Amino acid sequence: MSRLGNLLRSHDETKPWSGAYAPYDLIKELFVAVGAVALLAVILAILFSSPDQRPSTIAQWSRSLPVDFVATAAKELAGTSSTAGYGPPYNHNGEGQHAAFIYLQKWLGVSHPINTANDFVVDPLKTVPNDPALRAALAEYQAAPESTRNAWSTAYAKPLEEYEAASEEGKTPPSVVSQNASTGAVTVDAKGTGPVPRMIASLLSLAQSGGLDGSLVASNQFFQTDYTKPLLFMSDGGLLAKRAEVDHLLGEQWGMMNETGSYPGQTWLWLYTLWYQVEPFKSSENADILVMMVMGLLSLGLICIPFIPGVRSLPRRIPIYRLIWREHYSRQAGAGR
């Protein structure tokens, strides 16, 4: 037998049981267990119910945080949003995460193509009827070479990014960005923006009317169950994270384990979320793949415990089993006398 075989195969002295049996009604036990668990679940449901916070919509987002919406839309058009530069499975604008030479995200390819400028801005705007000014702006935008389009979008997005950065740091935001409290309109006073201000203003109106929610979901066909586009668009903005922070759902708040409200969450994810709180994962750009690989390895370890020297012999060394089987051992000792 090889040494590896010796190592993996623990010398197991367990013999088949040749001792006594006592009556044990398994089916009755199952019925009692189902009854008990069902009763417990019903009692917990009556006492605590379950959470159901209503989902955010793009309409709500654009009405409650119009500057954030406009800033996000500008980034989608400029190709500088998180989704725009994500890489696979949405686009080729980034390589995605990697661990050393392992680029799984890149290798599995773009399976759900998203062009943020077209999908989130231009195509929804094309559905807006009876707006000659918008139609002219769209025509001007689409006729321009890509470098010009990029220059317009960047010129428009830059002051909005500065506005958001200042707001986050608690400083006075630049006055080039202003918001009309009564109409909800946002104005960006910047040069060299071409038709982009007209387009984004129309997009904001479309969003505030509720039309953008439907437009993003039903873009390909009438029946649709894929919410990827509206969800990615919203997650590029700040509304979802703002709500999440209140309920301790952010990553740095160990949010993976938590539920909205004061309900128990997913306690079984404790180790998964723990890695994100410690270095080197905490500050790594590749935190997700690194954590997934560590947890993949540990999960394999859990499955293979019977083969792992040291781990498999711990139960023998720390005799919790003496408590579990104390009745059996005392009966054995009594019979031995």
Place this chain on the structure above:
Amino acid sequence: MSHGSVVGAVFNLDHPAHVVEWHFIQLSVANLVVIGLMFVVFAAAILLPFPGAAGRRGEDS
């Protein structure tokens, strides 16, 4: 912040959780209760006597 209705709950848990912080660990009270109960129930399961000992006694081969 739009919340759904919590129907018929005796105790309303539909408010942001209280969180226990210890060094870098942050756990919600609810999760801490669940984890604590797991340990308590495990200890109770191995310590509490299991009924039917008389039936199992004196039947060793």
Place this chain on the structure above:
Amino acid sequence: MSVAPNRPASWTGRVRETVVEALPPEKLLPDGQPTYVASWIYVFGVASIASLIVIVGSGTILSLKGPAWWHDTGVGHFFNSIHLWAVELFFFAMVVHLWGKYWMAAWRGGRVRVWITGAVTFLVAIPTALTGYVSQQNFDAQWIATQAKDGLNSVGVGAFFNVTNFGQMYSFHVLLLPMAVIGLVSAHVLLVRRHGVVPPFDLETRLAQLGAAEPGSSGASNDAPGERP
């Protein structure tokens, strides 16, 4: 000299014989257990199964009226609550069961596959729960989907398992993953019936092992009694 009985020629006959040989009725449904099965820790296996039954039952009611029902009616919300709490109870029971089985080293005596099917069930239950969370069609679902996508995309799984695609996630949650969990639990239970509940550690062997340990002796020989660390 005895003559071996003829093996059936048909597939059906061979399957029947294999199954009956592995699990004769008195092994499949025994009405007794070894006398060492005498601890409350043993109920957490059946408690896990019971929780799974309540999950599937409440989930069946929820699926009868479609995924939007529980938002609109009190009754629907109540069954959603039962479903959620049954999931908490399921993971609770499974973890306590796993702890108990680890400290009993329940993989001994040829029971490695019992351990493996159990561990895999626990690991498959996690994405089963995840697909449920992202199928809720509420804020929690929006948040979890937009967060979980990063982990899954990072390892390429997002290319074919899209947590922001409600239709796909609902299908996985209602059909595919419950089938996987139920299949794994069934295999796990049938293996336990086949091999029996793991016997206690042999105390005499343990004493011999402690007595046989000598200073300076190292490593393992095939003759060493008891378990090799």
